[in-house]
Amino acid sequence: MIATDAKQPPATNAADRRTPCVNDFSITIATVNGAGSQTANNTLLRAIHKMGVPVSGKNIFPSNIQGLPTWFTIRVSTAGYLARREQNEVLVALNRASLQEDIRNLASGGICLYPLDEQLPLRRDDVTFYPMPVNELVKQSGADLKLRPYVANMVYVGALAWLLEIELPEVEAALSHQFNGKQKAITLNYATVQAAYDWAAANLVKNDPFCIERMDRTTGTFLVDGNSAAALGAVFGGVQFAAWYPITPSTSIVDHLSDYLHRLRRDPDGKATYSIVQAEDELAVIGMVVGAGWAGARSMTATSGPGLSLMAEFAGYAYFAEIPAVIWDVQRMGPSTGLPTRTAQDDILAAYTLGHGDGRHICLIPGTVNECFEFGSMALDLAERLQTLVIVLSDLDLGLNLWPTKPFSYPDRPLDRGKVLSAEELTRLQGDWKRYADLDGDGICYRTLPGTNHPAAAYFTRGTGHNEAAGYSERPEDWAANLSRLARKHDYARTIVPAPVIDPVNAAEVGLISYGSNDPAIQEARDLLHASGIASSYLRLRALPLESSLTEFISSHKRLYVVENNLDGQMRALIQLHAPADADRLVSIAKCDGLPLTADWIAASIAALEAKEEKP
Amino acid sequence: MTATTESAAVNRIGLSKADYNGASSTLCNGCGHYSIANVIIGAAYELGLDPTRIAKFSGIGCSSKSPAYFLGKSHSINGLHGRMPSLATGATTVNKDLVAIGVSGDGDTGSIGLGQFKHLLRRNVDMVYLIENNGVYGLTKGQLSATADLGQKSKHGGLNELPPIDLCLEAIIAGCSFVARSFAGDPKQLQTLLKAAFSHRGTAVLNIISPCVTFNNGEGSTKSYVWGREHELPLHEINFIPLEHDEIQADYEAGAVREVAMHDGSLIRLRKIDQEYDPTDRMAAIRLLEEEHSGQMFTTGLLYINEGRQTLAEHEKLVALPLVHLPDEKLRPSRAALDAINAEYS
Ligand SMILES: Cc1ncc(C[n+]2csc(CCOP(=O)(O)OP(=O)(O)O)c2C)c(N)n1
Ligand code: SF4
Numbered sequence: 001m002i003a004t005d006a007k008q009p010p011a012t013n014a015a016d017r018r019t020p021c022v023n024d025f026s027i028t029i030a031t032v033n034g035a036g037s038q039t040a041n042n043t044l045l046r047a048i049h050k051m052g053v054p055v056s057g058k059n060i061f062p063s064n065i066q067g068l069p070t071w072f073t074i075r076v077s078t079a080g081y082l083a084r085r086e087q088n089e090v091l092v093a094l095n096r097a098s099l100q101e102d103i104r105n106l107a108s109g110g111i112c113l114y115p116l117d118e119q120l121p122l123r124r125d126d127v128t129f130y131p132m133p134v135n136e137l138v139k140q141s142g143a144d145l146k147l148r149p150y151v152a153n154m155v156y157v158g159a160l161a162w163l164l165e166i167e168l169p170e171v172e173a174a175l176s177h178q179f180n181g182k183q184k185a186i187t188l189n190y191a192t193v194q195a196a197y198d199w200a201a202a203n204l205v206k207n208d209p210f211c212i213e214r215m216d217r218t219t220g221t222f223l224v225d226g227n228s229a230a231a232l233g234a235v236f237g238g239v240q241f242a243a244w245y246p247i248t249p250s251t252s253i254v255d256h257l258s259d260y261l262h263r264l265r266r267d268p269d270g271k272a273t274y275s276i277v278q279a280e281d282e283l284a285v286i287g288m289v290v291g292a293g294w295a296g297a298r299s300m301t302a303t304s305g306p307g308l309s310l311m312a313e314f315a316g317y318a319y320f321a322e323i324p325a326v327i328w329d330v331q332r333m334g335p336s337t338g339l340p341t342r343t344a345q346d347d348i349l350a351a352y353t354l355g356h357g358d359g360r361h362i363c364l365i366p367g368t369v370n371e372c373f374e375f376g377s378m379a380l381d382l383a384e385r386l387q388t389l390v391i392v393l394s395d396l397d398l399g400l401n402l403w404p405t406k407p408f409s410y411p412d413r414p415l416d417r418g419k420v421l422s423a424e425e426l427t428r429l430q431g432d433w434k435r436y437a438d439l440d441g442d443g444i445c446y447r448t449l450p451g452t453n454h455p456a457a458a459y460f461t462r463g464t465g466h467n468e469a470a471g472y473s474e475r476p477e478d479w480a481a482n483l484s485r486l487a488r489k490h491d492y493a494r495t496i497v498p499a500p501v502i503d504p505v506n507a508a509e510v511g512l513i514s515y516g517s518n519d520p521a522i523q524e525a526r527d528l529l530h531a532s533g534i535a536s537s538y539l540r541l542r543a544l545p546l547e548s549s550l551t552e553f554i555s556s557h558k559r560l561y562v563v564e565n566n567l568d569g570q571m572r573a574l575i576q577l578h579a580p581a582d583a584d585r586l587v588s589i590a591k592c593d594g595l596p597l598t599a600d601w602i603a604a605s606i607a608a609l610e611a612k613e614e615k616p
Numbered sequence: 617m618t619a620t621t622e623s624a625a626v627n628r629i630g631l632s633k634a635d636y637n638g639a640s641s642t643l644c645n646g647c648g649h650y651s652i653a654n655v656i657i658g659a660a661y662e663l664g665l666d667p668t669r670i671a672k673f674s675g676i677g678c679s680s681k682s683p684a685y686f687l688g689k690s691h692s693i694n695g696l697h698g699r700m701p702s703l704a705t706g707a708t709t710v711n712k713d714l715v716a717i718g719v720s721g722d723g724d725t726g727s728i729g730l731g732q733f734k735h736l737l738r739r740n741v742d743m744v745y746l747i748e749n750n751g752v753y754g755l756t757k758g759q760l761s762a763t764a765d766l767g768q769k770s771k772h773g774g775l776n777e778l779p780p781i782d783l784c785l786e787a788i789i790a791g792c793s794f795v796a797r798s799f800a801g802d803p804k805q806l807q808t809l810l811k812a813a814f815s816h817r818g819t820a821v822l823n824i825i826s827p828c829v830t831f832n833n834g835e836g837s838t839k840s841y842v843w844g845r846e847h848e849l850p851l852h853e854i855n856f857i858p859l860e861h862d863e864i865q866a867d868y869e870a871g872a873v874r875e876v877a878m879h880d881g882s883l884i885r886l887r888k889i890d891q892e893y894d895p896t897d898r899m900a901a902i903r904l905l906e907e908e909h910s911g912q913m914f915t916t917g918l919l920y921i922n923e924g925r926q927t928l929a930e931h932e933k934l935v936a937l938p939l940v941h942l943p944d945e946k947l948r949p950s951r952a953a954l955d956a957i958n959a960e961y962s
Contacts, residue, residue: 296940297940
């Protein structure tokens with residue numbers, strides 16, 4: 001045990017310390033980028049999750065490898081709210097550069113853990129300060145110099161475990177999960193946790209209301225990030241080919257894809273049933289993906305806004321030449337390069353209309369990690385069924401952060417390979433087949449794949465004007481007929497893309513429309529609004545093109561708020577085009593500052609408008 | 617050859633030459649691209665390639681349009697300007713049984729597509745890559761391309777003062793394992809080189825001087841017919857002998873013959889004019905190309921070959937069956953596999 005004179009500054013004026021605050025607060029860990037705190041943070045997160053208490057974790061990090069401030073926030077919520085909050089009650093202040101600001105931002109009555117030898121630049125009477133002898137404990141750990149910074153992070157895990165009553169066996173289990181069962185690492189880290197815990201028990205006097213108590217609200221769920229789920233979804237969707245070029249925050253989709261495929265999709269002799277090519281740029285990425293789709297493979301890539309824009313010409317081509325391909329766009333903030341490590345939903349318009357000339361793409365918009373999994377395979381199905389490009393619009397918040405989810409369910413339908421004619425079928429048709437003839441009235445035509453061993457199988461794929469037989473044509477009638485067939489196909493797509501999730505509330509005048517990772521914030525905002533007397537229905541979009549239930553939702557509500565994480569209200573603009581008669585009634589609640597939306601902000605924005613004499 | 621003899625004759629897989637035709641050409645009469653299309657038909661016919669196994673790839677330009685005019689029974693994709701290499705990379709990776717032939721222009725390959733060209737070669741994608749090089753942009757009507765000669769006049773009178781990019785040199789530097797140059801006006805040599813290219817495993821680049829009779833066939837242009845006929849300097853007589861056709865062997869004179877073994881066991885035999893020249897010597901090829909620049913000379917023939925490089929598909933360690941032919945059960949892992957992953961996460 002270290003003998004320290006860890007005198008705690010007296011806490012006065014703080015919020016009521018006697019009423020316990022159980023399972024309802026947020027923790028922020030402020031560190032320096034590159035300090036290796038991720039393992040410690042995830043250990044805490046998982047331990048709390050395993051105690052049955054709903055949690056979510058968000059990593060707010062800079063676009064830099066080392067030295068800049070980074071924050072990890074853990075929301076602990078009995079009610080199961082997962083959204084980011086504006087304020088935090090518990091601060092682990094390990095970054096000198098942001099110390100002052102971090103202390104200033106703490107909620108009144110909050111607590112601050114900090115390294116014992118740190119000079120605090122700011123004292124607050126309404127905050128309890130707990131010093132931790134980080135350096136001493138690290139020295140005691142026996143870890144060699146190289147490992148010490150990592151071990152240092154375990155000090156706050158141990159101290160918080162004591163302060164908040166996080167069960168140590170769950171911490172140990174979480175460490176084991178983090179280190180994949182590697183005993184040496186587990187032992188070393190856990191020893192530091194235990195030492196910090198013992199030190200805190202012996203030296204700190206708990207003077208705050210925050211604690212974590214075991215519940216049973218997380219049974220049957222686990223924590224996972226959207227990008228892992230997306231990759232896994234694609235693997236179980238039978239992906240055959242992926243090309244990519246690294247870009248934050250999409251890179252981990254391909255990293256995970258590569259890991260899972262390596263493990264699950266090799267023959268006993270080690271040969272692969274898939275191929276992943278790292279291309280020289282996104283222009284080549286999409287060319288490879290379209291080439292593989294044309295040749296008959298389930299083909300995908302993952303990118304972010306700047307990459308997506310480089311793919312524009314091929315995207316328009318794939319639409320027009322009717323080639324299946326999937327792009328996962330994990331959105332981040334701003335133009336190239338914007339804020340590459342901050343979240344946004346700002347590629348909506350660009351993605352839907354990517355390319356030149358007339359053309360619209362199928363967009364899938366997952367709102368949960370489970371949907372990332374589901375859409376991972378569904379996107380490949382839809383691309384082949386519709387013979388077109390499918391863009392999945394995820395974002396950094398959903399893609400990189402850990403969210404609780406139910407286990408992934410095995411896809412219950414066979415792979416949908418779409419309308420592909422084999423040589424045998426061509427023989428049966430006596431070779432009478434036209435590539436762009438709409439025989440079924442759904443706008444989707446029959447295709448053949450290169451290499452089909454039949455003299456009538458071949459056709460010429462091109463971006464130029466073509467007739468039904470895929471022959472070059474500049475006849476206005478051919479061009480117009482082709483475009484209207486493509487529009488018909490898009491209309492058919494409307495009926496098979498995932499429908500919105502709707503939670504109608506009887507007699508509610510207010511309708512909220514949103515999508516993607518905003519979901520948790522909206523759910524919480526609705527409760528806040530409800531508490532202030534505003535009842536609201538909620539429709540969560542999951543795909544473009546927009547479909548009919550949206551139109552009904554709009555007409556059955558008096559006031560409609562479209563909530564999104566971009567400045568221009570991009571989805572509102574699309575909805576206005578979809579429902580022009582109601583355009584004026586669609587009010588944009590939009591914000592883009594690099595952070596996920598909060599329930600407080602959404603509820604306050606709507607409440608303010610609702611309070612107006614002349615409501616929107 | 618008359619129509620009757622043509623239809624009577626069939627190749628080793630029982631197809632007539634007409635079975636290798638495409639749509640009728642809309643290229644300018646006398647365009648070099650036109651004769652190249654005919655040579656492709658001839659080579660594919662003579663080799664007895666199955667047209668349904670061939671996939672044609674192209675970018676944008678008059679040259680890139682030309683796949684419509686040959687091998688009408690083969691699938692074709694006319695993609696984007698400069699980005700045929702990536703299309704071909706994706707398609708051939710997922711179906712390595714395809715016999716891939718790419719057709720591009722000097723603008724398509726040497727300007728907008730230079731990056732993709734170099735990376736295709738670096739990956740050694742298994743395909744024949746033809747550059748129909750006319751020193752101009754044909755389809756957009758006569759602008760200078762990156763392979764235009766120093767001093768070449770552009771349509772609007774400007775002089776090209778920039779050095780041309782030598783696509784053969786670029787190819788060798790990028791690691792290409794088969795680099796040849798030929799001339800659209802010498803169909804005999806071209807066809808032989810093309811047949812060799814089809815047998816090469818990896819990317820085989822044929823940079824073919826192909827005169828644009830409409831925009832760049834003026835006197836003094838190194839891409840004109842006149843200049844080509846006068847200045848062509850065949851490096852060696854070359855004949856390709858596929859395994860099935862040993863009868864061609866008779867054409868060779870003993871002594872001055874050099875053999876290069878192709879991966880499938882067939883041989884290309886080279887008769888060197890310059891006894892010193894060794895097409896497996898990469899530095900010699902680079903030196904030759906550097907030297908000819910000063911004399912505005914182009915050497916035709918096989919400039920460089922290296923049969924030892926791994927192709928992209930080999931590098932990827934794929935299963936024997938092309939990926940596109942795998943049954944769905946091979947593609948979706950089992951329910952138990954997902955259960956195991958769910959358990960790991962829990
Ligand atoms: C992205 C893009 N930029 C420009 C063009 C216009 N364009 C069409 S063909 C061409 C040049 C073709 O020249 P080359 O590849 O040398 O072929 P050629 O027509 O001479 O055979 C250009 C610039 C285009 N189609 N796409
Ligand atoms: S413009 Fe030139 S390149 Fe194009 S078809 Fe005519 S001759 Fe050939």
